[in-house]
Amino acid sequence: MSEDPYQKFYKAWIDATKGYMAPWLAGTQTGDQNQSKSAPHFRVDWAMQSKDFFERMLWFPPFSVIQGTAGPAIQNYVKYAEISSLSIEIYKKWIDLYLEFSRAMTEVTTKLNTRFLTSAPGADPKQVYAIWLEELTQGLDKLLRSEEIAGKMAGFLSNIMDLKKETDGFMENYYKSINIPTRSEMDRAYKEIYDLKKTLRKMKKNSESP
Amino acid sequence: MSLDWFKMMEQSFKEPYIRSLNDMMKTAGPIPEIPAVRIDTLPYDVVFTDGRVKLLHYKPTVQELLPTPLLIVYAQINRYYILDLQHDKSVVKHYLEKGIDVFVVDWGDPGPEDRYETIYDQIEYMDDAVEYIRKTTKAEKINLQGYCMGGTYSAIYTSLYHEKVNSLILQAAPIDFTVQAGILNIWGKYIDADKIVDSYGNVPSSLLNLGFLMIDPVRLLVDKYVKFYENVRDKDYVQNFLRMEKWIFDSPDLPGEVYRQFIKDLYQRNLLSKNELVVEGKKVDLKKIRVPLLNIVGTSDTLVPPESSIPIMDLVSSSDKEMLKFASGHIGISVSARAHRDLWPKASQWIADRSFSSDKSTSKDSVKIKASRSAKSKD
Numbered sequence: 001m002s003e004d005p006y007q008k009f010y011k012a013w014i015d016a017t018k019g020y021m022a023p024w025l026a027g028t029q030t031g032d033q034n035q036s037k038s039a040p041h042f043r044v045d046w047a048m049q050s051k052d053f054f055e056r057m058l059w060f061p062p063f064s065v066i067q068g069t070a071g072p073a074i075q076n077y078v079k080y081a082e083i084s085s086l087s088i089e090i091y092k093k094w095i096d097l098y099l100e101f102s103r104a105m106t107e108v109t110t111k112l113n114t115r116f117l118t119s120a121p122g123a124d125p126k127q128v129y130a131i132w133l134e135e136l137t138q139g140l141d142k143l144l145r146s147e148e149i150a151g152k153m154a155g156f157l158s159n160i161m162d163l164k165k166e167t168d169g170f171m172e173n174y175y176k177s178i179n180i181p182t183r184s185e186m187d188r189a190y191k192e193i194y195d196l197k198k199t200l201r202k203m204k205k206n207s208e209s210p
Numbered sequence: 211m212s213l214d215w216f217k218m219m220e221q222s223f224k225e226p227y228i229r230s231l232n233d234m235m236k237t238a239g240p241i242p243e244i245p246a247v248r249i250d251t252l253p254y255d256v257v258f259t260d261g262r263v264k265l266l267h268y269k270p271t272v273q274e275l276l277p278t279p280l281l282i283v284y285a286q287i288n289r290y291y292i293l294d295l296q297h298d299k300s301v302v303k304h305y306l307e308k309g310i311d312v313f314v315v316d317w318g319d320p321g322p323e324d325r326y327e328t329i330y331d332q333i334e335y336m337d338d339a340v341e342y343i344r345k346t347t348k349a350e351k352i353n354l355q356g357y358c359m360g361g362t363y364s365a366i367y368t369s370l371y372h373e374k375v376n377s378l379i380l381q382a383a384p385i386d387f388t389v390q391a392g393i394l395n396i397w398g399k400y401i402d403a404d405k406i407v408d409s410y411g412n413v414p415s416s417l418l419n420l421g422f423l424m425i426d427p428v429r430l431l432v433d434k435y436v437k438f439y440e441n442v443r444d445k446d447y448v449q450n451f452l453r454m455e456k457w458i459f460d461s462p463d464l465p466g467e468v469y470r471q472f473i474k475d476l477y478q479r480n481l482l483s484k485n486e487l488v489v490e491g492k493k494v495d496l497k498k499i500r501v502p503l504l505n506i507v508g509t510s511d512t513l514v515p516p517e518s519s520i521p522i523m524d525l526v527s528s529s530d531k532e533m534l535k536f537a538s539g540h541i542g543i544s545v546s547a548r549a550h551r552d553l554w555p556k557a558s559q560w561i562a563d564r565s566f567s568s569d570k571s572t573s574k575d576s577v578k579i580k581a582s583r584s585a586k587s588k589d
Binding site: 129133136137140141144145147150151153154155157158161162164165168186187190191193194197198201 | 261322323324325326327331334393396397399400401402405406408409410411424425426427428429432433436
């Protein structure tokens, strides 16, 4: 049986994406550790070079004189390089997940085509919808229950948190440089309030108990 | 400024659907005017406030009340009013009609100052509420009902403060977290709770909602709205639908440390069902639960699969224990017309039958107390 046009389209799309993303995905798809270490040079190198560059700037005489005030601001350039590197990591994971979902959707489409060919649901769109719903639900359920996908989604989420941490750090540095209270300072204050509230609650409970 | 990626993702999910919903509505032709959605909760008083947490006391609908009051604790990730969503679908109404004196914990909205609160702090809030009820109603013990995450809290509370609990009612309560039947249980194993909490503080409801929608994306993001479209001319259906939508997305953030502990100690280490959970230095031993237990389980619950709720039956020491399995999902168990016809009359009777043994002096013979002598209201 010849390949149906949807499959053809998705295959071509996946191949094209893989080709385009090859330098970024190298090693991660095959699980080849050596390749993972050596291949995605250009993204890491680019980020590291920028980091080195900005860090070196701190030792440049005009900056080093005013390091006390300019330091945090310049550190932000370093953070920016880290943020860029993390963004690339997230994009890579996102594409990886996208491919997994695309594969699952291709499978669903194939199943739908087979069902429509073998048991023509007729012209009733409601019946067509019911079949579509059933197949899509089953396909996605299988995908979302997979431990591998769960791990990938958690990894994606984890990278987003790393990125958030870096962007928050970026703002912290900036606020510090202009003498505005930062989130970590506020958090320390909240922790003290929490501890005080807890002590108070304990004391109140002790005083009320017979 | 901080980037809320999940808010952005939620928007990118929501907006296309709202657009397509609008397009669908346009093709449906003239649509009857839909009044603004209202949550028809029964009247109550806020009788006690402890920070963001409130204790609600529902106004009795009968002249005489049973001596043992009931405290309902819902999950912290949505609002309590799912149990009193509308007049004809109110679990609270069933209780009030039976003469049960109903109190409900409203967890409120945690602010950044609440990020350090742990599960134990929530148990302490519950204890403050219980103390208030005991003091004002003169009841020695209370009946305690916990729904979903509130069920887990209620099991922990009863294990730690069994002397204050007359009976325990669990509704779709996760107890055993190792089951593979639930998608959340699978995902929970891989989540890096530390990174989420360290990064966000309180865990945003947008992130939690995205997770819940992803459990069954086809039904929750497509089919639900197709069904709505099919029934767009039915005023009652539209009202019910909008009420449910309002409830689903009216979700507070979750205190960070509660989330961390829930994921790490419960989803990942399953400490509660192993009797190894320790809160604030206190060991939670489910075997210490000896009070009558009613376990209400939805057989098609995908959020908390029955396999997660059923094991409590063997983990407690209660001799009076009963399980009500009902063919429904996690929310349907509270709002479906079938549940209000077949399940809640039974459940409220179960509670009423056990509400006479609050203390040694109250038995069925010493009858009920006057509604006006129940808990004092603020107003």
